[in-house]
Amino acid sequence: MTTILLAAGGTGGHLFPAEALAHELIARGFTVELVTDERAGRFAERFPVKEIHRVRSATFASKNPVAVATSLLTLWRGFREAGALVRRLRPAVVVGFGGYPTVPPLMAAVRAGRPTIIHEQNAVMGRANRFLAPRVDKIAAGIAQEAAEPTIAAKTSVTGNPVRPAVLQAAAIPYRPAGPGETFELVVFGGSQGAAFFSDAIPQAIDRLPEDLRGRLKVTQQARAEDEARVRAFYAERGIAAEVSPFFTDMAARIGAAQLVVSRSGASTVSEIAVIGRPAILVPFPYALDHDQAANAAKIEARGGAIVAAQAELSPERLAGLIEDIAADPARAATMAAAARATGVPNAAALLADLVASMPGVGGNR
Numbered sequence: 001m002t003t004i005l006l007a008a009g010g011t012g013g014h015l016f017p018a019e020a021l022a023h024e025l026i027a028r029g030f031t032v033e034l035v036t037d038e039r040a041g042r043f044a045e046r047f048p049v050k051e052i053h054r055v056r057s058a059t060f061a062s063k064n065p066v067a068v069a070t071s072l073l074t075l076w077r078g079f080r081e082a083g084a085l086v087r088r089l090r091p092a093v094v095v096g097f098g099g100y101p102t103v104p105p106l107m108a109a110v111r112a113g114r115p116t117i118i119h120e121q122n123a124v125m126g127r128a129n130r131f132l133a134p135r136v137d138k139i140a141a142g143i144a145q146e147a148a149e150p151t152i153a154a155k156t157s158v159t160g161n162p163v164r165p166a167v168l169q170a171a172a173i174p175y176r177p178a179g180p181g182e183t184f185e186l187v188v189f190g191g192s193q194g195a196a197f198f199s200d201a202i203p204q205a206i207d208r209l210p211e212d213l214r215g216r217l218k219v220t221q222q223a224r225a226e227d228e229a230r231v232r233a234f235y236a237e238r239g240i241a242a243e244v245s246p247f248f249t250d251m252a253a254r255i256g257a258a259q260l261v262v263s264r265s266g267a268s269t270v271s272e273i274a275v276i277g278r279p280a281i282l283v284p285f286p287y288a289l290d291h292d293q294a295a296n297a298a299k300i301e302a303r304g305g306a307i308v309a310a311q312a313e314l315s316p317e318r319l320a321g322l323i324e325d326i327a328a329d330p331a332r333a334a335t336m337a338a339a340a341r342a343t344g345v346p347n348a349a350a351l352l353a354d355l356v357a358s359m360p361g362v363g364g365n366r
């Protein structure tokens with residue numbers, strides 16, 4: 001059996017595209033192993049592999065010389081551990097999905113002469129992938145890369161961001177705009193870790209909606225654990241049907257049922273909204289170190305599939321106005337849904353698996 005080793009940082013944004021590729025590779029007869037870090041817990045629950053490996057890694061969060069030396073030592077240990085893992089598993093290809101925990105496994109694979117691919121989900125490459133990009137054999141991109149150097153661009157191909165099977169199932173359900181008097185399902189989430197901003201902004205906006213619309217709302221709202229009780233109490237006081245949780249494991253189905261999505265614009269979020277095809281108000285995370293979330297949202301916005309609103313300019317009145325405009329105009333909502341869908345790449349996992357299968361030494365060997 002030919003083994004493919006996937007490496008991903010332990011947040012949803014990195015692990016979910018890796019999970020989508022794992023399903024596709026397993027269906028093609030490959031054995032898949034995953035290496036990640038201790039944060040993976042909840043996000044790797046449904047990852048279809050027998051064993052999840054962990055190797056040490058570190059990031060350079062501080063310029064303090066002692067902290068830098070400690071990080072270097074941890075990275076060196078991670079590199080040694082990853083080297084032992086690569087020798088033991090003998091993977092035909094190692095595929096990295098970004099995040100600092102992918103640096104030791106990818107470097108160990110390069111050192112051992114194994115074929116390597118990195119996948120970048122975002123329009124602007126993250127730091128770990130920027131470091132790895134000159135060293136790996138191939139680069140797959142979720143969307144066209146902004147400002148890629150010629151040597152990097154030459155080995156890059158756009159495959160789209162792989163989406164999990166649940167997203168493809170939700171994509172099979174056509175969008176149904178809510179007519180006057182019908183239930184209007186609003187789905188609010190802030191990426192895999194939640195966004196504190198929505199815990200205040202959404203209740204304040206809902207209080208400014210016309211009574212008729214408020215009365216027919218049904219809300220799914222992800223709220224960080226520290227905000228959960230407060231947000232739930234808001235909906236209970238107003239008598240609005242709502243489910244509130246720090247993490248929904250059935251998010252794809254909820255997006256599928258939504259008349260409108262309000263969310264951050266992390267790479268997987270934007271890809272899922274596009275593949276499923278639902279109107280969205282996207283509020284890019286303003287403080288991202290690595291990724292410009294506004295760039296992820298640019299394509300879907302340009303086609304009219306979403307409205308992008310900068311957090312700093314999004315008053316409760318404006319947010320209420322945006323929600324109300326879409327709810328009041330079902331034809332426009334349907335047009336937005338179709339426009340979003342036109343930007344989706346439902347076969348991204350297959351395209352990335354094709355790239356894996358095309359690497360030297362892989363073909364016909366499983």
Ligand SMILES: CC(=O)N[C@H]1[C@@H](OP(=O)(O)OP(=O)(O)OC[C@H]2O[C@@H](n3ccc(=O)[nH]c3=O)[C@H](O)[C@@H]2O)O[C@H](CO)[C@@H](O)[C@@H]1O
Pocket residue numbers: 011012013014016098121122189190191192193194222246247248249250251252264265266267268269270272285288289291293296
């Ligand atoms: C703050 C930050 O640095 N965020 C980055 C991180 O985001 P983050 O890890 O939030 O990733 P994404 O926005 O790409 O994906 C969020 C994922 O979580 C899922 N979900 C969300 C809420 C929920 O309750 N249940 C659920 O399943 C969504 O369906 C989606 O699949 O990695 C992304 C991919 O590299 C980057 O684009 C983001 O900029």
